Each structure stands twice: as C-alpha cells, then as structure tokens.
Amino acid sequence: MVEVTLIEASRRAALQEMRRDERVWVLGEDVARGGLWGQYKDFLAEFGEQRVVSTPISESTIMGAGLGSALVGQRPIIEMRIFDFVMCAMDELVNQIAKIRYMFGGQAKPAVVVRMPHGMWRNSAAQHSQMLEAWFAHLPGVVVVTPATPADTAGLLVQAIRSDDPVLFFDPKDLFWVNGEISEPIEPIPFGVARKVAEGDAATVVTWSAAVPVATKGAELLATHGIKVDLFDLRTIWPWDEGAVIASVKKTGRLLVVHEAVEVAGFGAEIVARVVDQIGPANLKAAKRLAAPRIPVPFAPPLEAQVRLSPEKIVNAVKALIGA
Amino acid sequence: MSDPGDNLRRLTDLYRTMARIRAFEETALAAHKAGEIPGPLHVSIGQEAVAAGICLNLRRDDRLTSNHRGHGHAIAKGADPKRMMLELYGREGGYCRGKGGSMHIADFSVGMLGANGVVAGGIPIAVGAAQGLKMQGSDAIVTCMFGDGAVNRGPFLEGLNWAVLFKLPVLFVCEDNGVAAFTRAASVTAGPGVTDRAKALGVAAITIDGNSAMAVDDAASTAAAAVRRGEGPRLLHVRTYRITGHTSTDAAAWRPQEEVEEARSRDPIARLGAVLAERGVAPSELGKMIEDAHAEMAEARKGASAAAWPEPGVAFEDVQDTGAVAWSKSH
Secondary structure, eight states: OOEEHHHHHHHHHHHHEEEHHEEEEEEEEEETTTTTTTTTTTTTHHHHHTTTEEEESSSSHHHHHHHHHHHHTOEEEEOOOGGGGGGGIIIIIIIIIITTTHHHHTTTOOEEEEEEOSOOOSSSOOOOOOOOOHHTTTTTTOOEEOOOHHHHHHHHHHHHHHHHSOEHHHOOOGGGGGGEOOOOOOOOOOOTEEEEEEEEEEOOOEEEETHHHHHHHHHHHHHHHTTOEEEEEEEEEOOOHHHHHHHHHHHHHHEEEEEEESSTTHHHHHHHHHHHHHGGGGOOSSSEEEESSSSOOSSSSHHTTOOHHHHHOOOOOOOOHHHH | OOOOGHHHHHHHHHHHHHHHHHHOOOOHHHHHTTTTTTTTTOOOOHHHHHHHHHHTTTOOSSSOOOOOHHHHHHHHHHHHHHHHHHHHHTTTTTTTSSSSSSGGOGGGGGGBBBOSSSTHHHHHHHHHHHHHHHHOOOOEEEEEEGGGGGGGSSHHHHHOOOOOOTOOOOOEEEEESEEEEEEGGGOOOOOOOOOHHHHTTTOOEEETTTOOOHHHHHHHHHHHHHHHHOOOEEEEEEEEEOOSSSTOOOOTTTOOOHHHHHHHOHHHHHHHHHHHHHTTOOHHHHHHHHEEEEEHHHHHHHHHHHHHOGGGGGGGGGSSSSSSHHHHHHH
C-alpha cells in the first residue's frame, strides 16, 4: 500500500496499464506535457510521442480519432481536459461511440475510455463546473464511472482500460488533491459494486463522486447525534448497485439520494423510482433527494454556495427524513 | 508507371463492379417501392465510378469509412451483397443483425468500417483508424468517403488538420454530386471549394471527373500509392451526379429534367462500356456482365425477402457488456 493523492492514483493506474498493454495510448490536449493536473506526468519520456499524443483543440476529432483507433485494435484513453468540453464532441460520443457496436451488429469493439475531470471546482463558473452524469446514464452503450477516492479511482481506471465497453470516466476534479492509500499493483474494481462507507439503520443514504466526502462528514455528524445511517458510494452509476441499495432500504425504510448535480431529472430520480418499483411504496416510509437547484453554477463564492452541498445540509435532510 | 487504362482486365473489373453496384441499388429501390424494405434508402445511382475506381486501388486490409450513401463503397470494398440485402430488409443474417439497415452497412472483415448516418461522421473515425494503423507499424491505409455537404461541418476542418499534423495515411475522397440532401451545395459553400480548403491545410488535392471510372482509377492509384509511401494525406475531389433523389421516396422533381438527361448522357457505366467496346470487348460480353449482376441481386432479394426476422431478444444484444443484460432481465 502507498499513500498518494487521487490524481497521482489515476496516474499510476494509467501508467501500470500502458506498461502492461502496448495497445493503450492517450490522446488529448496537453497530455504530452503531463496533462493539466500531472495525470500523465513523465508518460512522454517513457512511451514516446506515438502513444502520448498532444492534440489540437479539436474535441470532435479527439473523441472520433480515439474511436477510430479502437476500431483497428488500439485501446485509447481519450482525455477531454475538463468535462464541460465533451459537449463539443457529442456526435462522436453519442452517435458514434455509444452506437457503433449495436448498429453494426456487434462487429465493432469501441474499447475507449473517455476521461472527463468533472464537477464543481473552485469558483470556475458555469462552463467549467458542470455535473451532467445523468445524461450519460441515460445513454445506452456506455459505462458511467463516478469515483470519489484514490483507491477507487485507481481500481476503476484499471478496470475501464481493460473493458471492451466504452467507459465514461468522471474524474472528480475537486478531490484531485485528497490523499488515500492504493495497492501496488493496482487491482481492477468491478463496475456496479457500491462501497459501503458507513453502517446504520436510521436511513439509507446513496451518493457518488464529489458528494461522497460531504455525505461522509454528514454521516459522522449524525452519528454524534446518535443517528446512524447506511451510506453507499455507488462508484459507478451505470451499472449501479441496485441490489445493495434495495437490501439496505428494506432494512431502513428510508432513502436519501445525495448528488452534486441538479436535482431535476438527475440520477437520484432514477434511484428513487427504481427502489419504489422494487420494494413497493408500502415498504418505503420516506424518500428524498438532496441535490443542486436548477441553476447554472455561479462564480462568486457566496453565490456558488447556493449550489454546493454541505454536511449540514445532509444532516438536516436526514433529520427531516426520519422526523427527528 | 504504366497507365492502368491500358489494362483490359482492370477495366473489365471496374465495369463489373459498377454493374453490380447499379444492379444492387436498382433491385433495392424496386424492393423498397414494393414495400419490402423499411426505412430510408439512399442510393448512389450515377456515382458508381467513384466507389469502383477508388476501391480497385485498395487492399483488403485497407480500411474505409463511408457515409449514408454507401452501398457502392461497401460492394466495391468487397462486402457480400447477399448479407447487405438481408440487412436492408432487417433480417437475420444481415451484416448488423437487423439493427443497422441501409445507413449502417459495415463489414469489418473486408476493412469496411461502416456507413454513417451523420454527415462528416466518418472523418474523425478515419483519421483515428489511420493513427492506430501507424502506431502498429502497418502499411495499410484508410480511405474516407464523404459528400460535398460534409465540407461545411467542423470535423472536415479538424480531420484534415489532424491528418496533416500527424502525417497519417488517409485518402480523403469528396464525392461531389453537387447536392447536400435537397440543397445545391454551391449555394451553401463559401469560397472556391473543397480542393482549396484542403490545400490551405497542406493536403495535396485535385479535382477529377467522377463519371470516368478510368480517371478515378488513375487518380486513386497515384494518390493511394503516395499515401501508402507515408507521404501523408491526399484528397481527391470527385465530381459526379446523383441520378436519383435524396432518398428513395424523393422523385427529385425539383431538378430540371434537362439537367438529369444531360447527366444520363455521361452515365459512367455506359461510358466505360463504350471504351471497352472500342477495345474489342463484344457487346454480348458487356450485356452478360449486366445480366449476371441483376441475376445476382435478384437472388439476394429473393433470399432476403424469404429470410427470418431476428429473434426479439437480439434487440438486447450488442449494447454493452456491463449493465445491459441485467436490466433487460429484471424487467
């Protein structure tokens, strides 16, 4: 085990896989100089300019060229710089990558990983702070990975690079400098298995990505008031660990889904609907979502705080849920 | 280098390929009119010399990306018309198991990386495939077929820029039939056009007569060889004419009849037939090639119309390995 930052954990995962499999290559803006956050630091020297390719600012072609290389047998890591720029490559992602295996009857193997540093991040305003992961959970043909810790980022990135499915990897950029332990070598973590962060029977709290440490803090505060909750970090929202969540709600009878993204039509709605469908409304005493208002993310710190989750908001939401 | 036009067998191959493409699409059109083929059908009648002339210069392991009007490209690259027809009918045994249809014919076993329902969609994919092949040390090349409408989309600029920067083995082919769906391309394209745009990015580009199979073959031979030598991308701007409408249901009555008649007088199959006749091929031999092509496609139609539909469960396959099957089973 070694203690590293989350971004370093991701660097070591990609490094391990590029050493293991020479078909793996990385393309995106500024990746040859190490990437925007050092997630590819020293890669150029080790792997050369054919496998570590700094590209023009041409998101459509970064995405589409990654796919094209996969169609001849390479395994690209497509770096989108930050999540918000994926919108410049939506045809290549939605119409091509997500569809090509299906509409060609299984002939194509779009084994791509699309890395998208994601979420709210230090007063970066509306075009550098978005959380739209629910869009992609809605899109058949892709896996949606939303880790929150160094260990999970490393293990899930290894799994993503080895996967034959297209994997959309939402790097949690607000957590890049958080420390944590990772194993060496890094073992893959299967998709669709939640991590249980806390144990309790007052309510079930489900979350992912940058909301995880906030919810963890909230659960700790609740515990000091004698309220213990089951807290799950889903880690991947498609597939998501329906079994673990449903088993927990059967025990607690109460569900709170916490996410950074806008509440309206967010993935929390899917989880609540699915739980109601599976256990029946009679077995559910209460279900709530705690998420962002339907506004773009503003710049000024006090305005941004309107969007941001806090441990206190989670404490209040759980208390309201259980009528405490 | 010898003039490929001198080679009678080569010209005969070109003729046969064009005859098969024409027969396939005429058969498909008839089947569509008879209600046997569902969905939109974009045929390329009149444009056969482009597909035939380009693909004659490609190896089986060369890759090709195509657009929504890609039947000819697929046949010329070596795809099996029987399996193509099954796909047009949406039947089991079709290339895409009934999940793609006319717009998504692909045959990876012959390097045909797929037709595309989005204009210019194949361009970034082609440059990426070329980059992958280069990484692998392969001398295979990628041909990227797109229409005149595609040059006004961003991926055209991005893709050419990219191919030059990384000196990729891509043969770009702009198949210019003058019409982007229903709109005259010239009325929506600024400046002097595609070759100038390509040259501005450092891509050697020429315009050729796309209704002359010999001219296309000749230009493709030179360009593909340069690309294969590692000299970077080339672009061929191939002028042709779409005899039929945008889709099978478009009678193209919006075009002056004289224009269509004039184009028919330049029909690429008849033109090459005249050359072959001049060089001593008997008219009966030419006729036989056309007849054989129609017989082959009639057989394909018969097989497709009698074939079984895919099992309903096929709809749930080929989505993704993780997280698809479980959902369909739980509902």
